[in-house]
Amino acid sequence: MVKSLLSTIALSATLLFSGAASADLKVGDMAPDFSMVGSDGKTYSLSDYKGNKAVVLAWFPKAFTSGCTIECKSLAENGHLLKNFNAQYFMASTDDVSDNTLFAQETKADFPLLSDPEGEVADAYDVSFMGYAKRHTFYIDKTGKIVMIDKNVRPATSAEDMAKYMKMLGFDKS
Structure with a gap:
């Protein structure tokens, strides 16, 4: 009886955790494709840039x-540093499009803020945490491969750091 009970508990735990835990994305992995609506009303997909431009996807927890x-x-304020590269950069969150649109207007963002309100893309990028996104930035080359993941983003110097990393990673200049 005890052996049967322990086997049942072990099987239940295995089933529970095998579906819940996804493998962490790492440098060298192909970036999961995404399709998200931006604060400008357009839909952006990673596949739109494959072969043409690198992509920087900066996840953030919550607008405002x-x-x-x-x-x-x-x-x-420092987008000119990023526009020197043949790369498309985005910020992305699990906020609704309307929230990100207002947030983009308030912060004078001249780049798209992408919305993933269902959290499916955040899950694919392993940044989901209690309904929000972790502040991680993914650097994706023109082939769609992840070449760097910054898990220690410093908000105040985000643009300068992105430009430094794009240069270090050899992203093409515009």
Whole structure:
């Protein structure tokens, strides 16, 4: 009886955790494709850039919060540093499109803020945490491969850091 009960518990735990845990994305992996609506009303997909441009996808937790506002303003005020590269950069969150649209207007973002309100893309990128996205930035080359993951984003110097990493990674200049 005890042996049967332990076997049942072990099987249940295996089934529970095997479906819940996804493998962490790492450098060298192909980036999961995405299709998300931007704060400008357009839909953006990673596959649209494959073969043409690198992509930087900067996940942020929540529009209108302190750190996210600082990060978005850094990118808006220093976007000229990023526009030197043949790369498309985005910020992305699990906020609704309407929230990200207002947030983009308030922070004067001149780049799209992507919305993933269902959290499916955040799940695919392993950034989901209690309904929000972790502040991680993915650098994806023209082939669609992840070449760097920054898990220690500093909101105040986000643009400068992105430009430094794009140069270090050898992203093409515009």
